[in-house]
Amino acid sequence: MEKKLAELKRRLLEIDDLNGATAVLNWDQATYMPPAGAAARGRQLATLSQLAHEKFIDPEIGKLLDDLRPYAESLPYDSDDASLIRVTRRQYDKSTKVPAALLGAFFQHSAATYQAWTQARPANDFTAVQPYLEKTLDFSRQIANCFPGYDHIADPLIDFSDEGMKAESVRALFSELRTQLVPIVQAIIAQPEADNSCLHHSFPEADQLAFGKKVIEAYGFDFKGGRQDKTHHPFMTKFALGDIRITTRVKTNDLSEALFSTLHEAGHAMYEMGVSENLDGTPLASGASSGVHESQSRLWENLVGRSLPFWQHYYPELQAAFPEQLGIVSLDTFYRAINRVERSLIRTDADEVTYNLHVMIRFDLELALLEGSLAVKDLPDAWQARYQSDLGLQAPDNRDGVLQDVHWYSGTIGGAFQGYTLGNIMSAAFFDRALAAQPAIMAEIGRGEFATLHGWLKENIYQHGAKFTANELIERVTGGELSIDPYIRYLRTKFGALYNLS
Numbered sequence: 001m002e003k004k005l006a007e008l009k010r011r012l013l014e015i016d017d018l019n020g021a022t023a024v025l026n027w028d029q030a031t032y033m034p035p036a037g038a039a040a041r042g043r044q045l046a047t048l049s050q051l052a053h054e055k056f057i058d059p060e061i062g063k064l065l066d067d068l069r070p071y072a073e074s075l076p077y078d079s080d081d082a083s084l085i086r087v088t089r090r091q092y093d094k095s096t097k098v099p100a101a102l103l104g105a106f107f108q109h110s111a112a113t114y115q116a117w118t119q120a121r122p123a124n125d126f127t128a129v130q131p132y133l134e135k136t137l138d139f140s141r142q143i144a145n146c147f148p149g150y151d152h153i154a155d156p157l158i159d160f161s162d163e164g165m166k167a168e169s170v171r172a173l174f175s176e177l178r179t180q181l182v183p184i185v186q187a188i189i190a191q192p193e194a195d196n197s198c199l200h201h202s203f204p205e206a207d208q209l210a211f212g213k214k215v216i217e218a219y220g221f222d223f224k225g226g227r228q229d230k231t232h233h234p235f236m237t238k239f240a241l242g243d244i245r246i247t248t249r250v251k252t253n254d255l256s257e258a259l260f261s262t263l264h265e266a267g268h269a270m271y272e273m274g275v276s277e278n279l280d281g282t283p284l285a286s287g288a289s290s291g292v293h294e295s296q297s298r299l300w301e302n303l304v305g306r307s308l309p310f311w312q313h314y315y316p317e318l319q320a321a322f323p324e325q326l327g328i329v330s331l332d333t334f335y336r337a338i339n340r341v342e343r344s345l346i347r348t349d350a351d352e353v354t355y356n357l358h359v360m361i362r363f364d365l366e367l368a369l370l371e372g373s374l375a376v377k378d379l380p381d382a383w384q385a386r387y388q389s390d391l392g393l394q395a396p397d398n399r400d401g402v403l404q405d406v407h408w409y410s411g412t413i414g415g416a417f418q419g420y421t422l423g424n425i426m427s428a429a430f431f432d433r434a435l436a437a438q439p440a441i442m443a444e445i446g447r448g449e450f451a452t453l454h455g456w457l458k459e460n461i462y463q464h465g466a467k468f469t470a471n472e473l474i475e476r477v478t479g480g481e482l483s484i485d486p487y488i489r490y491l492r493t494k495f496g497a498l499y500n501l502s
């Protein structure tokens with residue numbers, strides 16, 4: 001058994017090396033690569049991904065997993081070895097069930113769709129991508145149908161990013177959330193709008209970056225094992241446990257852009273940095289799901305980084321960094337500015353309260369497309385109708401409507417959006433437990449200290465990596481199923497005070 005386990009780990013480490021190299025090339029492409037490198041880079045990435053995929057679906061890995069099953073079953077469920085064998089088995093089954101020819105054809109189609117979208121969006125031309133999207137929908141159904149026995153056709157696609165979650169349970173959770181959210185949004189909108197002009201003076205780039213770095217270093221982001229660079233669309237990526245990268249973008253006329261994207265990506269990075277060393281180089285050395293990952297970025301970005309205690313400590317430092325711009329702006333004005341709620345068209349610019357409405361619109365439309373109750377040609381109108389009913393807004397064109405997000409134009413239709421809102425719900429559920437276990441956390445945040453919170457997250461979430469599914473982790477941490485209550489309580493308390501709601 002020991003020899004077989006060692007052989008499995010050796011093969012998985014080789015695949016992890018290939019994936020690490022792919023991540024370096026991807027990161028470079030998004031940060032420093034000169035434009036003329038694009039064609040070769042695309043080819044290099046395809047070669048490495050193909051190699052890693054072939055090595056992973058090798059029947060020898062299936063055989064090793066079969067042989068190791070009794071050994072895994074003899075161990076405690078949460079032990080490193082049992083978890084490795086269990087999780088690798090699930091990933092192996094998923095990777096081998098989709099025929100290589102189908103996957104290859106889909107990747108080729110996705111690359112062409114993405115290319116078409118990069119031109120169609122600025123041209124506001126939905127009809128240019130409509131035939132691509134129709135094919136994407138067909139591919140998405142074919143991929144889902146490689147996993148027969150589902151309750152809803154979206155289930156296998158949701159399972160790719162949020163293992164164990166299903167369309168019906170997510171839909172039920174979201175509809176409960178929507179019922180609670182809409183009246184909160186309406187009550188806020190009825191109040192005078194917060195003034196956020198203090199965020200829109202001119203803020204030099206270097207000073208913005210320096211301030212963000214200081215904060216995330218205090219959070220616990222380890223610059224010996226990570227770094228930050230600039231990019232168009234901020235992201236986090238991991239080359240190895242000791243080399244985790246985050247990126248940000250800076251707008252000199254918008255102080256919130258770089259700062260909050262830095263706090264967000266640092267949350268993702270600290271999760272990866274906190275995974276147990278014993279899991280390094282295996283499929284367990286990552287986050288539990290896209291929703292859990294997002295819960296950690298949103299926790300550090302919003303629950304900590306947009307809280308009043310946090311700014312009671314940091315605002316004087318921010319004012320010292322930007323005395324001309326913020327010297328005469330009060331903490332109260334600044335705090336209201338960074339937490340301004342407004343109905344808007346763009347998901348990525350949305351505030352904490354309205355953000356989930358944007359996500360739920362996309363999730364519902366995806367399900368309708370997959371079910372066949374909505375045709376791709378009717379998608380732009382369906383999009384507009386939902387923005388009208390949920391947010392009271394009409395996009396002036398498809399550019400800021402159905403062409404807004406890259407997701408449907410670079411992957412499957414289905415499975416890409418639910419993680420954002422699941423992450424918000426989970427962030428409050430986890431934070432609630434952290435505060436119950438360590439009541440001093442908020443007072444520490446008010447002193448710019450984060451070690452107790454960071455330690456609690458490491459102990460209860462980070463160290464486990466991908467050992468547990470999201471539902472297993474939630475059960476372990478909160479003692480029950482995922483509930484929207486802590487999240488709604490959090491929003492009511494915070495925004496109730498900000499907007500004088502009864």
Ligand code: ZN
Nearest residue numbers: 264268294297
């Ligand atoms: Zn994120």
